[in-house]
Amino acid sequence: MSQELQSGLLLLGVGGGGCHLAASVLASYGDGMRALGVDTDALSNRQASSGGLNCLLLGGARLAGHGTGGDAIKGRLVAQDDMQNLVPHLQGVRTVVLTACLGAGTGGGAAPEIIKALHDMGIATICFVTLPFGFEGESRRKAAERVLPMIEENADSMVVIALDDLFGDADAVLLDEAIQKAEGVIAAGITMVWRLVSKPGFIQMDAERLHAMILRGGNARFGYARSEGVNRATEVAAALRGCRLLRSGDALAKSNALLLGILAGPDLRLAEIGEIMGKVRSMCKAECDIEMGTVLDAQFDGRVELVVMTFESWAAATQVETRKEAAPLPEPPVAEDFPIQSGSKRTRSKGSKLSFGATGRGKFQNVEPTIYNGQDLDIPTFVRRGIQLDR
Amino acid sequence: MAIPPIAALEIGTSRTVICVGESDENGRMRITGVGTYPSTGVRKGQITDLSQASVGVESAAKQAEKQADVSIWQVLLAISGGHIQAAVNTGMATIRSGDRVVSKEDIEEVTENAQTVQIEADRQVLHTITQSYMVDDQPGIVKPEGMRCKVLTLNVMAVHGMKNRIDNAVSVAKNVQLEVTDVAFSGICAALAVLTPEQKRNGVVLVDLGGGTTNYIAYCNNVISAVGCIAVGGDHVTNDIALAFNIPLNRAEEIKRAEGCAVIDSETSGKRVVLSADVGFEERLISCKALHTVINSRMDETFRVLRSKLDEAGVLPHLGGGVILTGGGAYLRKVADLAQRVFGLPCRIGLPVNVDGLGAVEQPAALSTAVGLVLYGKMTYEDRRLLSPFWNRVKGVFGR
Numbered sequence: 001m002s003q004e005l006q007s008g009l010l011l012l013g014v015g016g017g018g019c020h021l022a023a024s025v026l027a028s029y030g031d032g033m034r035a036l037g038v039d040t041d042a043l044s045n046r047q048a049s050s051g052g053l054n055c056l057l058l059g060g061a062r063l064a065g066h067g068t069g070g071d072a073i074k075g076r077l078v079a080q081d082d083m084q085n086l087v088p089h090l091q092g093v094r095t096v097v098l099t100a101c102l103g104a105g106t107g108g109g110a111a112p113e114i115i116k117a118l119h120d121m122g123i124a125t126i127c128f129v130t131l132p133f134g135f136e137g138e139s140r141r142k143a144a145e146r147v148l149p150m151i152e153e154n155a156d157s158m159v160v161i162a163l164d165d166l167f168g169d170a171d172a173v174l175l176d177e178a179i180q181k182a183e184g185v186i187a188a189g190i191t192m193v194w195r196l197v198s199k200p201g202f203i204q205m206d207a208e209r210l211h212a213m214i215l216r217g218g219n220a221r222f223g224y225a226r227s228e229g230v231n232r233a234t235e236v237a238a239a240l241r242g243c244r245l246l247r248s249g250d251a252l253a254k255s256n257a258l259l260l261g262i263l264a265g266p267d268l269r270l271a272e273i274g275e276i277m278g279k280v281r282s283m284c285k286a287e288c289d290i291e292m293g294t295v296l297d298a299q300f301d302g303r304v305e306l307v308v309m310t311f312e313s314w315a316a317a318t319q320v321e322t323r324k325e326a327a328p329l330p331e332p333p334v335a336e337d338f339p340i341q342s343g344s345k346r347t348r349s350k351g352s353k354l355s356f357g358a359t360g361r362g363k364f365q366n367v368e369p370t371i372y373n374g375q376d377l378d379i380p381t382f383v384r385r386g387i388q389l390d391r
Numbered sequence: 392m393a394i395p396p397i398a399a400l401e402i403g404t405s406r407t408v409i410c411v412g413e414s415d416e417n418g419r420m421r422i423t424g425v426g427t428y429p430s431t432g433v434r435k436g437q438i439t440d441l442s443q444a445s446v447g448v449e450s451a452a453k454q455a456e457k458q459a460d461v462s463i464w465q466v467l468l469a470i471s472g473g474h475i476q477a478a479v480n481t482g483m484a485t486i487r488s489g490d491r492v493v494s495k496e497d498i499e500e501v502t503e504n505a506q507t508v509q510i511e512a513d514r515q516v517l518h519t520i521t522q523s524y525m526v527d528d529q530p531g532i533v534k535p536e537g538m539r540c541k542v543l544t545l546n547v548m549a550v551h552g553m554k555n556r557i558d559n560a561v562s563v564a565k566n567v568q569l570e571v572t573d574v575a576f577s578g579i580c581a582a583l584a585v586l587t588p589e590q591k592r593n594g595v596v597l598v599d600l601g602g603g604t605t606n607y608i609a610y611c612n613n614v615i616s617a618v619g620c621i622a623v624g625g626d627h628v629t630n631d632i633a634l635a636f637n638i639p640l641n642r643a644e645e646i647k648r649a650e651g652c653a654v655i656d657s658e659t660s661g662k663r664v665v666l667s668a669d670v671g672f673e674e675r676l677i678s679c680k681a682l683h684t685v686i687n688s689r690m691d692e693t694f695r696v697l698r699s700k701l702d703e704a705g706v707l708p709h710l711g712g713g714v715i716l717t718g719g720g721a722y723l724r725k726v727a728d729l730a731q732r733v734f735g736l737p738c739r740i741g742l743p744v745n746v747d748g749l750g751a752v753e754q755p756a757a758l759s760t761a762v763g764l765v766l767y768g769k770m771t772y773e774d775r776r777l778l779s780p781f782w783n784r785v786k787g788v789f790g791r
Contacts, residue, residue, distance in 0.1 A: 076732070076735050149654070149656075150732065153655045362630045362633055362634045363434075363626065363629075363640060367439070368473075370435070370622040372621075372696055377621075377622075377696075378627070378630075380630070380631035380634050380688075380689070381692045385688055387684060387688060389684055
């Protein structure tokens with residue numbers, strides 16, 4: 001079995017923008033990445049396929065490959081219609097890295113439905129979603145912002161990237177450059193996740209650690225910096241502090257957990273790692289939980305790139321746990337006939353892992369059951385769906 | 392002819408309601424009395440304890456009598472529960488006249504044939520609803536009289552339920568000396584109270600979120616195209632909360648009403664609510680996010696079950712008027728937002744707009760079924776033949 005299959009990671013691009021991003025990631029990573037694009041527009045699908053991305057057409061019956069025309073409701077409906085077509089591509093997948101550009105029909109409509117379906121199947125999701133440029137108009141921005149809570153509801157970790165934040169001085173940037181830079185930065189972040197898991201490095205991050213981090217992640221921020229030359233370690237740390245995506249260091253200062261990837265060539269020195277880590281640590285809170293990994297690749301020779309993901313909501317869980325530990329509650333008995341769907345391999349555990357005895361039928365103990373598609377609807381839905389609650 | 396006051400009884404899972412309605416000079420119904428009492432002995436819309444359920448009916452009747460200043464001795468009864476089913480039945484008639492013109496007699500013959508529904512012996516037909524005629528192979532005919540054809544076909548929707556369960560509900564009323572003059576399916580009643588003719592023309596689905604059941608009725612092109620009941624309701628939400636947080640049902644109901652939300656609200660994700668101490672119950676802090684997750688998963692599932700039922704009936708593409716939510720469950724915060732997401736259709740809360748006199752009532756959508764039953768009583772009294780009850784005719788008269 002290849003390393004990609006073993007890692008259980010899948011890159012999933014949703015919608016035109018999402019597929020384009022996925023194709024860019026695939027191009028910058030090279031062969032061996034397990035990736036899939038889903039879109040309602042056959043033309044856009046063909047373009048992404050020519051870049052080597054395996055593409056799936058959504059809503060062929062309803063939209064005949066013409067796209068949603070910006071209608072998010074159509075996007076949602078076609079995702080519900082064609083979800084079963086996606087299932088064969090998810091064999092052996094434990095974590096999905098999803099990319100989507102919000103504001104339009106497929107990204108905004110199908111993405112929340114797909115994330116929900118993945119959640120119900122017990123697959124962890126980390127979503128990289130972009131908000132449109134300001135000049136694209138108020139209606140697109142609002143459409144994108146409406147979708148965010150729907151994604152947040154079921155995604156395990158979510159990275160929201162406002163495209164406007166990628167550029168410090170918009171006047172000086174050419175349109176073509178701007179688009180390429182946006183793609184490049186996001187692709188670098190996603191590629192980092194893959195490289196950390198699958199490429200050899202000084203400190204390698206295994207898929208399990210990544211999976212666990214994503215499950216506890218919540219809302220994340222993403223930042224990127226690069227530098228080359230003699231003082232590259234000092235400069236790259238300073239560039240990271242100035243990164244607009246991290247609110248010029250504010251996100252680092254507030255984060256409770258940090259995933260840091262150092263990408264460099266074989267010329268990376270131990271002292272440089274020490275310097276980078278020391279500077280990053282000084283930007284964060286003392287109790288911030290930092291997970292780091294390095295990737296050594298000949299194509300990065302002479303330069304250093306840092307990619308970070310900061311998780312602010314991380315500590316909420318630990319605080320709850322501390323509070324619970326201070327005043328432990330008696331654990332109620334757990335019924336043995338606790339039917340959890342076979343698909344629920346994972347429990348949703350952004351919060352504490354205290355287990356309560358939510359079992360059985362309660363009030364409906366001696367009442368004729370309501371059976372639908374083989375499921376007893378009198379048993380709480382959250383139990384049947386295998387959702388663990390934040391308490 | 393003036394219509395006497397009409398009393399409608401709904402023995403719901405969470406509460407028993409009696410509404411009294413009278414017709415004003417313009418023929419519009421006005422609700423003059425409402426009596427409600429928390430139900431006991433009812434689970435998922437069906438009677439589990441006759442004597443306990445009778446207590447609720449008696450108390451609600453007294454309250455309604457006092458408010459409307461009538462003495463109630465006859466009522467119409469709303470029926471709900473998972474046993475309610477609907478099926479389309481087809482009747483045919485050959486046009487025998489030489490000129491092949493459809494006459495009144497032909498229509499009566501085809502109606503009679505269509506209303507002869509083959510169901511199991513233990514089931515009882517509640518309604519046979521005319522859908523549309525077909526003259527030879529031309530479908531969608533509303534009035535076939537005078538048209539030329541060889542064969543006239545009529546589709547009717549038969550709504551039926553378990554005879555014993557309907558009789559049990561009737562017995563509850565009988566226990567408190569109330570004569571049941573007619574029974575009707577709750578979903579149809581709610582539609583009479585809430586939906587406007589324009590919505591029915593555009594295509595609409597009405598979802599009545601009750602305590603123990605969720606009833607639905609879909610109209611496409613002014614014709615009832617799907618009717619049914621899922622035995623899941625607000626009680627299931629309460630039960631899920633009680634089991635999730637290991638708290639008594641009454642406290643679960645309290646917290647559902649005060650802090651419940653159908654979507655997982657990011658604004659309140661870090662918030663915790665206090666469940667105050669009571670006898671034998673210590674003060675507890677409950678995470679809003681966990682509470683909303685429990686409610687969201689249940690409501691999401693209910694709407695998805697409903698969606699698949701409407702999909703099976705083939706009505707989903709014809710619902711231009713969207714989804715209307717009514718019943719007590721419609722007051723759950725952001726439930727319309729969730730329904731909109733699941734159905735992908737515009738969604739809003741529907742109040743009983745086809746009657747007057749509910750201005751002072753708190754949460755009028757919770758009375759949609761009982762109010763609609765009053766309208767049903769008026770309709771059958773006037774014998775308009777829009778819905779023809781199979782079992783009984785309204786005799787509903789009260790002595791003041």
